[in-house]
Amino acid sequence: MSLEAAIAIRFDRLALDATFSATNHEVVALLGPSGAGKTTILRALAGLAPLTAGRIVLDGTVFEDAATHEWVPPERRNLGVVFQDALLFPHLSVLDNVAAGLRFTGISRVIARTRAREWLDRIGIGELADAKPGVLSGGQAQRVALARALATQPRVLLLDEPLSALDVTTRADVRRELRRHLNTFTGIRLLVTHDPIDALALADRLIVLEHGHIVQSGSSIDVTAEPRSRYVADFVGVNWLRGTARGASVLLADGGTLIVPDLVPGEVFVVIHPRAVSVHRQKPEGSPRNVLPGVIVSADDEGSRVRVRLALPFPLVAEVTRASAAELELDRGGDVWVTVKATEIATYAA
Amino acid sequence: MAPEILTALRLSMVCSLAATAIAIALGMPLAWVQARVTFPGQRVLRALTTLPIVLPPVVAGVALLVVFGRRGLVGMWLDRWFGIRLPFTTAGAALAEAFVAMPFFVLTMEGALRSVDRRLEEAARTLGASRWKVFRHVTLPLVRPSLQAGAVLAWARALGEFGATITFAGNVPGSTQTLPLAVYLALETNPETAFVLSLVLLAVSLAVLLGLRRRWLAW
Numbered sequence: 001m002s003l004e005a006a007i008a009i010r011f012d013r014l015a016l017d018a019t020f021s022a023t024n025h026e027v028v029a030l031l032g033p034s035g036a037g038k039t040t041i042l043r044a045l046a047g048l049a050p051l052t053a054g055r056i057v058l059d060g061t062v063f064e065d066a067a068t069h070e071w072v073p074p075e076r077r078n079l080g081v082v083f084q085d086a087l088l089f090p091h092l093s094v095l096d097n098v099a100a101g102l103r104f105t106g107i108s109r110v111i112a113r114t115r116a117r118e119w120l121d122r123i124g125i126g127e128l129a130d131a132k133p134g135v136l137s138g139g140q141a142q143r144v145a146l147a148r149a150l151a152t153q154p155r156v157l158l159l160d161e162p163l164s165a166l167d168v169t170t171r172a173d174v175r176r177e178l179r180r181h182l183n184t185f186t187g188i189r190l191l192v193t194h195d196p197i198d199a200l201a202l203a204d205r206l207i208v209l210e211h212g213h214i215v216q217s218g219s220s221i222d223v224t225a226e227p228r229s230r231y232v233a234d235f236v237g238v239n240w241l242r243g244t245a246r247g248a249s250v251l252l253a254d255g256g257t258l259i260v261p262d263l264v265p266g267e268v269f270v271v272i273h274p275r276a277v278s279v280h281r282q283k284p285e286g287s288p289r290n291v292l293p294g295v296i297v298s299a300d301d302e303g304s305r306v307r308v309r310l311a312l313p314f315p316l317v318a319e320v321t322r323a324s325a326a327e328l329e330l331d332r333g334g335d336v337w338v339t340v341k342a343t344e345i346a347t348y349a350a
Numbered sequence: 351m352a353p354e355i356l357t358a359l360r361l362s363m364v365c366s367l368a369a370t371a372i373a374i375a376l377g378m379p380l381a382w383v384q385a386r387v388t389f390p391g392q393r394v395l396r397a398l399t400t401l402p403i404v405l406p407p408v409v410a411g412v413a414l415l416v417v418f419g420r421r422g423l424v425g426m427w428l429d430r431w432f433g434i435r436l437p438f439t440t441a442g443a444a445l446a447e448a449f450v451a452m453p454f455f456v457l458t459m460e461g462a463l464r465s466v467d468r469r470l471e472e473a474a475r476t477l478g479a480s481r482w483k484v485f486r487h488v489t490l491p492l493v494r495p496s497l498q499a500g501a502v503l504a505w506a507r508a509l510g511e512f513g514a515t516i517t518f519a520g521n522v523p524g525s526t527q528t529l530p531l532a533v534y535l536a537l538e539t540n541p542e543t544a545f546v547l548s549l550v551l552l553a554v555s556l557a558v559l560l561g562l563r564r565r566w567l568a569w
Contacts, residue, residue: 048472074475075483081476087469091491101477104487152478 003156003188006054007044008066009037016040016212019054027182027189029203031196033231037212038192039084042160045190046081047074058156058188075104077156080149084161086141088133094144095120095129101152119147123181139170146181156188163198175201196235200224208232226348227271239272239316242350250347254314259289260345267350276344277318279308280337281328290340299330306330310338355547357524358532362509365440365528369447369508370501373455376448377504381459382485403453410450411517418445418518436518443519443526447508454507458500462493506558510551 001024009016016037022028030038043049045056047063055065063072080101088097096103099116103109120126123143133141142162149157162178163171179202182189193199199206199220206223208216208231216228227233233240243252245263250270252258258270278284284291294312306325308318316338320330328336383389384396402410418425418436428434436442466489474484490497512530519526521535529551536544 046472046476048475073480074472075478075480077476078478079476081473083469083473085469087467087473089470089474089488089491091494100474100479100487104474104477104479104483148477 001059001155001188003045003059003190004055004057005041005045007041007051007056008053009040009044009049010052011040011049014040014212018207018209018212018214020207020214020217022188022190024186024188026204027191027202028205028207029191029193029199030207030209031193031199031203032209034194036194036209038194038209039160041209042081042158042190042192045156045158046079047072047077078152078154080152080154080157082142082145082149082157082159082162085165086133086138086145088136088141088144088148090133092133093129094125094131094133094136097133097144098147098151101148105152116147116151119151120144123147124177137170138166139174142166142174143177146178150181150185154187156190157182157185159189159191161193161195162191164193164195178202196232226269226346228269228350233271237274239270239274239277241270241272241314243268243270245347252314256292256312256314258340258345259342260347261342263347264349268347269350271346271348272316272340272344274307274317274319276340277310277316278339279310279318279320279324279328279330280339283337284339289342290338290345292338292340294336294338296330296333296336299325299333301325310336312338354523354532355543355550358527358529358547359550361440361443361524361527362529365444365447365515366505366508366511368441368444369451369511370455370505372444372448373452373504373508374497374501377452377455377500378459381456381463384456385460385463399456400453402450407450407511407513407515408517411446411514414442414446414449414514414518418442438520438522438526440519440525443515443528446514446518447511447528450511450514451504451508455500455504458496458503459493462496462500463489466492502558502561506555509554 003022005021006019007016014037018041030041032038040049044051051064051066053066056063062070063077064070089100092100095113095116098119099112102112102115117126117129120129123146125140125143128136128140128144136144163175166174175198182202191202203220206217206220207214208223208229210229210231216223216232223232224236227236227238227240230240241252241254243250245265245268248259248261248263250258250260250263250268292312294310297309297311300307304322305319306322308320308330310316310318318338380399384392415422415437417423420426420429420435420437425436428436436445471484471488474488479487510530512534515526515528516531521527521531529547533544533547536547
């Protein structure tokens with residue numbers, strides 16, 4: 001089973017242009033900051049947002065083709081969608097919410113309710129059958145929404161920020177359950193989230209979206225090992241720089257030079273873990289190849305460690321222990337010497 | 351109660367309920383279009399829809415005569431093709447009441463339809479519901495309190511209708527003489543009957559308002 005999507009949408013200030021595919025062998029996460037166009041892509045797949053250009057094809061069936069004006073309405077796409085705010089029908093009981101999809105497709109009330117009850121039991125919320133959505137907690141509502149989406153036995157399951165409305169404790173529980181249900185679902189699974197933790201926990205493959213364009217895609221290991229956007233680098237928590245490799249050094253786009261062995265020439269991304277950056281008050285002697293003068297921009301206490309923002313002049317974050325932060329009196333700012341071991345610097349072609 | 355009072359009361363009920371049915375049947379699509387669709391001339395249509403609220407009912411009756419009268423723009427063809435004559439008939443009285451009462455239903459419904467969370471309708475689409483099924487099974491249940499309130503408002507307005515009815519449908523006992531008309535007539539000949547009739551209307555109106563208030567509180 002495979003979903004092929006080339007989605008271009010011009011709408012107000014949004015210019016969306018993303019081409020990707022998904023199969024039923026993997027859980028795919030569309031990851032990106034809010035406003036990147038993730039939800040619009042999901043809506044386009046569901047038939048709720050028209051394409052300006054491009055096409056959406058599921059297993060050879062054209063859902064939409066902007067060129068030929070082919071269009072399958074949402075109700076005939078056989079999708080299950082879990083929306084951000086659950087969007088349960090407030091006038092129906094939990095049971096009838098889950099039965100709704102079956103009822104819409106013409107199945108009798110009795111059979112629809114029987115099957116809905118099975119789904120509620122499977123999701124583990126059978127006791128809520130007679131409740132109205134208004135009295136449910138966020139986590140319960142999201143579970144009902146999942147049961148409702150699965151009850152029609154769709155070929156594609158689309159989840160739009162299914163966990164973002166939940167509080168931290170519930171979130172972990174629902175995330176774990178969701179992982180289990182995603183694993184047992186046999187169709188195509190596509191998840192939209194702005195939370196990297198959700199994406200990493202639930203998806204096998206990440207598609208990173210920024211400003212309406214795909215900036216990176218691949219397995220979670222590949223994406224986090226070699227970030228290709230500020231957004232990914234920030235959630236992995238590494239220093240991410242761009243520059244031009246020449247000989248054994250990289251000329252950084254933001255100014256400054258780093259010495260790195262084994263370089264491929266050309267445009268490169270540079271990744272440095274904050275723990276590989278050391279801060280000194282006196283110019284250190286000895287082996288490090290990269291000894292650079294810098295200025296402290298800020299020092300933030302993050303519990304056991306202190307995160308130090310530096311300007312060298314290119315921006316660099318160092319992570320030091322509280323003890324050394326106190327010893328170096330980092331909170332008074334001022335000039336420092338920064339060292340980075342050449343072996344701790346990772347580079348890859350941009 | 352005197353038989354003519356009963357006749358007038360029964361006629362009032364028939365006409366006002368028929369008028370409410372007409373107001374719902376025509377007003378629902380009208381409200382939906384105004385709440386959900388953007389099209390040229392929308393403001394004019396909205397003004398026309400609410401016009402009967404502002405218009406003196408007698409003028410509304412004259413307007414109905416111009417359109418549905420025996421020589422009216424539409425009435426002429428209704429008569430010629432189908433043999434239907436509306437003026438001075440019970441159907442005409444119901445039409446006059448509907449004309450005046452419909453804006454109350456349309457305005458209520460338009461507001462209600464605007465306030466429905468469109469995303470719920472989209473959710474229903476993804477669950478396999480056609481546009482009609484979405485309206486029938488999601489939108490309509492969500493606006494049901496407003497629908498009831500709007501229908502009761504329209505019915506109450508139709509029940510008290512006087513000007514448009516007497517202008518367009520006349521004052522024929524048994525076929526167009528509704529309660530308000532009977533009150534007006536009785537006032538000149540038999541003030542005591544007028545008093546009783548007024549009390550009946552007052553009681554009905556009060557009951558409706560009390561019922562509505564409970565409905566609004568129930569939201």
